[in-house]
Amino acid sequence: MDRVDHFGRDLFVVLDREDGRPLRVQLEEQLRDGVRSGRLRAGTALPSTRALAQELGVARGVVVEAYGQLVAEGFLVARRGSATRVAKVAPAAGPAPAATAARLAPVRFDLRPESADRGAFPRRAWLAATRRALADAPDADLGYGAWAGAPALRAVLAAYLGRARGVVADPDHIVVTAGITQAIALLAGLLHARGARRVVVEEPGFWQHRTILQRAGLALAPVEVDERGMRTDGLPQAAAALVTPAHQMPTGAVLAPERRAALLDWATAHDALVIEDDYDGEYRYDREPVGALQGLGGGRVIYLGSTSKTLAPALRLGWMVLPGALAGAIADERGWSDGGSPALDQLALATFIERGELDRHLRRMRLRYRRRRDRLVAALGDHLPDAEVGGVAAGLHITVALAPDADVDGVIARALERGVAVFATQHAGRALLLVGYANIDETAIEPAVRALAAAVRG
Amino acid sequence: MDRVDHFGRDLFVVLDREDGRPLRVQLEEQLRDGVRSGRLRAGTALPSTRALAQELGVARGVVVEAYGQLVAEGFLVARRGSATRVAKVAPAAGPAPAATAARLAPVRFDLRPESADRGAFPRRAWLAATRRALADAPDADLGYGAWAGAPALRAVLAAYLGRARGVVADPDHIVVTAGITQAIALLAGLLHARGARRVVVEEPGFWQHRTILQRAGLALAPVEVDERGMRTDGLPQAAAALVTPAHQMPTGAVLAPERRAALLDWATAHDALVIEDDYDGEYRYDREPVGALQGLGGGRVIYLGSTSKTLAPALRLGWMVLPGALAGAIADERGWSDGGSPALDQLALATFIERGELDRHLRRMRLRYRRRRDRLVAALGDHLPDAEVGGVAAGLHITVALAPDADVDGVIARALERGVAVFATQHAGRALLLVGYANIDETAIEPAVRALAAAVRG
Numbered sequence: 046m047d048r049v050d051h052f053g054r055d056l057f058v059v060l061d062r063e064d065g066r067p068l069r070v071q072l073e074e075q076l077r078d079g080v081r082s083g084r085l086r087a088g089t090a091l092p093s094t095r096a097l098a099q100e101l102g103v104a105r106g107v108v109v110e111a112y113g114q115l116v117a118e119g120f121l122v123a124r125r126g127s128a129t130r131v132a133k134v135a136p137a138a139g140p141a142p143a144a145t146a147a148r149l150a151p152v153r154f155d156l157r158p159e160s161a162d163r164g165a166f167p168r169r170a171w172l173a174a175t176r177r178a179l180a181d182a183p184d185a186d187l188g189y190g191a192w193a194g195a196p197a198l199r200a201v202l203a204a205y206l207g208r209a210r211g212v213v214a215d216p217d218h219i220v221v222t223a224g225i226t227q228a229i230a231l232l233a234g235l236l237h238a239r240g241a242r243r244v245v246v247e248e249p250g251f252w253q254h255r256t257i258l259q260r261a262g263l264a265l266a267p268v269e270v271d272e273r274g275m276r277t278d279g280l281p282q283a284a285a286a287l288v289t290p291a292h293q294m295p296t297g298a299v300l301a302p303e304r305r306a307a308l309l310d311w312a313t314a315h316d317a318l319v320i321e322d323d324y325d326g327e328y329r330y331d332r333e334p335v336g337a338l339q340g341l342g343g344g345r346v347i348y349l350g351s352t353s354k355t356l357a358p359a360l361r362l363g364w365m366v367l368p369g370a371l372a373g374a375i376a377d378e379r380g381w382s383d384g385g386s387p388a389l390d391q392l393a394l395a396t397f398i399e400r401g402e403l404d405r406h407l408r409r410m411r412l413r414y415r416r417r418r419d420r421l422v423a424a425l426g427d428h429l430p431d432a433e434v435g436g437v438a439a440g441l442h443i444t445v446a447l448a449p450d451a452d453v454d455g456v457i458a459r460a461l462e463r464g465v466a467v468f469a470t471q472h473a474g475r476a477l478l479l480v481g482y483a484n485i486d487e488t489a490i491e492p493a494v495r496a497l498a499a500a501v502r503g
Numbered sequence: 504m505d506r507v508d509h510f511g512r513d514l515f516v517v518l519d520r521e522d523g524r525p526l527r528v529q530l531e532e533q534l535r536d537g538v539r540s541g542r543l544r545a546g547t548a549l550p551s552t553r554a555l556a557q558e559l560g561v562a563r564g565v566v567v568e569a570y571g572q573l574v575a576e577g578f579l580v581a582r583r584g585s586a587t588r589v590a591k592v593a594p595a596a597g598p599a600p601a602a603t604a605a606r607l608a609p610v611r612f613d614l615r616p617e618s619a620d621r622g623a624f625p626r627r628a629w630l631a632a633t634r635r636a637l638a639d640a641p642d643a644d645l646g647y648g649a650w651a652g653a654p655a656l657r658a659v660l661a662a663y664l665g666r667a668r669g670v671v672a673d674p675d676h677i678v679v680t681a682g683i684t685q686a687i688a689l690l691a692g693l694l695h696a697r698g699a700r701r702v703v704v705e706e707p708g709f710w711q712h713r714t715i716l717q718r719a720g721l722a723l724a725p726v727e728v729d730e731r732g733m734r735t736d737g738l739p740q741a742a743a744a745l746v747t748p749a750h751q752m753p754t755g756a757v758l759a760p761e762r763r764a765a766l767l768d769w770a771t772a773h774d775a776l777v778i779e780d781d782y783d784g785e786y787r788y789d790r791e792p793v794g795a796l797q798g799l800g801g802g803r804v805i806y807l808g809s810t811s812k813t814l815a816p817a818l819r820l821g822w823m824v825l826p827g828a829l830a831g832a833i834a835d836e837r838g839w840s841d842g843g844s845p846a847l848d849q850l851a852l853a854t855f856i857e858r859g860e861l862d863r864h865l866r867r868m869r870l871r872y873r874r875r876r877d878r879l880v881a882a883l884g885d886h887l888p889d890a891e892v893g894g895v896a897a898g899l900h901i902t903v904a905l906a907p908d909a910d911v912d913g914v915i916a917r918a919l920e921r922g923v924a925v926f927a928t929q930h931a932g933r934a935l936l937l938v939g940y941a942n943i944d945e946t947a948i949e950p951a952v953r954a955l956a957a958a959v960r961g
Binding site for chain 2: 374376390
């Protein structure tokens with residue numbers, strides 16, 4: 046019983062029914078601590094939910110929920126039909142600290158590179174757009190809608206993406222999605238069904254998107270990222286490449302022009318697709334945003350965008366611009382999976398963009414984010430003068446490289462003790478702190494960086 | 504070149520560039536006519552989109568869109584990774600006439616059993632609920648939300664479903680979905696990944712849900728439906744049974760009490776799940792609605808509901824109530840597929856239900872639908888006195904059995920010529936017209952039935 050041993054000897058789960066906190070929360074915390082401390086090693090198979098529930102004398106749902114939460118946080122990996130295991134990336138990197146933070150100390154400074162500024166969501170303008178959508182939608186629009194998305198929204202998006210991102214989009218080639226997560230899930234399913242087996246991903250890259258590809262049965266071919274984005278010399282044979290050219294996630298690099306061309310050449314040579322995740326492409330600070338790769342791609346690029354970084358992840362609205370031959374197939378995948386996006390939300394977004402509200406909001410936010418970024422870089426210069434700061438040209442986070450021998454877990458834990466929530470990743474043998482500025486007030490940046498610097502110095 | 508021959512000899516697609524209508528529309532119409540007339544036989548493989556586009560001299564997207572539309576309408580079947588084929592059910596049944604209708608003649612009388620009354624959507628109350636959700640949601644709710652759904656909505660749903668449908672629901676066992684389509688797609692994926700290979704379905708049954716199960720790799724085990732619902736003597740071995748106990752789709756039968764018990768016994772004996780699609784369970788006219796099967800199910804029933812028949816399909820909001828051990832796994836499937844439902848919509852629905860607006864709306868609509876149903880049954884008695892009328896006790900459609908030798912295609916076509924859109928299905932060797940009354944005014948019922956009767960008599 047190897048599995049149970051892990052829990053008997055290495056983990057020591059102790060649930061305290063007098064503790065006041067739900068048993069699920071206690072279990073989550075102890076599993077999380079076990080992974081972070083290294084007591085539960087990467088790859089370790091956890092007991093089945095049934096077995097652990099029995100062992101602990103709790104309802105199975107408690108264990109199911111706890112496992113699910115930790116999978117969502119990236120500590121555990123659930124593979125369909127096999128045991129849940131301890132994630133490989135968990136101890137050193139990933140979005141792990143968030144949940145721990147909530148318990149260790151109140152988060153005073155939120156530097157997680159997670160979403161747009163949640164406090165800046167234009168509630169009033171969004172309500173006005175919703176009111177208009179409700180007033181104008183013909184009754185027919187309240188039935189089952191087009192799987193590809195509301196025609197009105199697709200027309201508005203085609204114009205917006207052309208103007209804002211240099212995307213060449215016919216409304217008929219756009220499929221509205223619930224966000225980039227769904228776009229990648231739909232693509233992964235379709236590509237696999239059509240025989241694809243391998244996808245190039247950036248190394249390091251965004252772990253959630255990797256998981257989605259793997260769940261669809263696709264193997265990953267990681268390709269190194271440097272300060273000019275993903276390296277394009279020696280790209281391997283693959284059916285597609287998933288890339289973040291505007292602002293690489295997580296390193297913040299912007300894909301260099303010659304590499305853009307090389308990537309497209311590779312796609313042509315291998316009859317492959319380039320999947321362009323333009324997750325925060327609207328934010329560029331040193332000059333006009335570089336247009337999307339899709340504009341150069343000649344029918345080989347699938348462009349993905351969403352409102353998660355411009356408005357709010359909670360809207361669950363995004364879009365794909367596809368080569369013509371794929372648009373219908375992806376719309377079908379969408380339809381069979383959930384019937385399409387809610388019509389009123391789509392019509393509200395169409396109105397919101399058409400009225401210029403998105404442009405207005407972005408202008409305001411670009412200015413605000415830019416000021417925060419400038420303060421952040423300046424404060425890092427003051428408090429961590431030796432740190433290498435990267436990814437400053439675009440996006441909503443920057444990177445701070447730690448010394449090669451730095452104890453990144455210790456840094457994150459000490460930051461949390463000081464009320465600073467921050468993520469980390471590994472890159473080229475060193476730990477990178479990912480310092481987001483979307484959810485921190487300009488005036489809070491100086492004290493936040495001071496606290497972070499203290500944590501880095503130990 | 505067998506495939507091309509079908510188009511050379513049997514179909515004669517002729518696209519007329521002077522016609523004024525888009526080429527896609529013309530192609531759709533001719534393919535649809537080919538299927539409906541029987542020129543294109545069930546199972547026939549269509550040429551690839553590339554080949555047909557070349558042959559016709561049109562952009563490939565035109566063909567992709569046309570195929571996609573006809574798959575959505577049920578004329579064609581797309582299997583991942585293989586040729587698109589002519590559907591088996593298409594000539595005689597299914598939701599086919601809708602699109603043809605739109606072209607043959609304006610639809611004056613909409614008797615399709617498709618959705619709730621689209622004109623009755625409570626726009627003002629929904630806007631008020633949205634306004635409240637936008638005013639009250641803390642900033643944190645605008646980020647990425649819980650994959651299982653907003654806790655506030657799950658709590659409200661647990662109370663509502665207990666009260667309205669006799670569902671035993673812990674909020675932690677509820678997963679919010681984009682509707683019943685998504686619920687079945689998530690379940691099908693999870694069940695298949697866990698080794699399930701076969702699912703019992705009702706015969707006749709709803710073709711879309713069958714397609715979703717098949718797309719996930721599950722085989723169907725159809726079980727005959729009679730006037731007491733699905734027969735439960737001799738249910739085969741299967742991992743699950745997908746049933747519509749409150750109002751069988753399409754026959755309208757209500758599952759008899761002893762069959763409810765037998766179905767649950769079968770589930771226990773075979774360690775199987777019962778998937779209860781309660782798509783219009785809120786509508787029962789002869790007495791209080793029969794409670795959901797889930798309330799008796801002892802942890803073997805997965806309950807599915809949505810707002811599509813009570814409010815509007817366009818909301819894309821539904822729910823699953825799951826045995827505890829499955830709730831976390833389904834929430835994970837949901838999360839990895841699209842990140843969950845939009846938070847503001849969920850909070851609006853929670854507010855809408857909490858304020859009693861859903862109950863108010865349902866009281867009003869039950870009365871209205873009941874009056875329409877009564878008129879419909881009376882008018883059928885006047886104009887088609889020999890017709891067998893079924894499924895009257897509940898739901899939003901009734902059935903009219905045609906004579907065994909009736910030409911159902913002819914009936915539907917003649918009805919369309921008179922401006923009546925109606926669906927049909929096959930049951931026990933006879934054609935059943937499915938006559939919906941959700942989208943027809945009470946005063947229009949008499950002339951609609953008169954026109955329908957004329958179409959039936961030929």
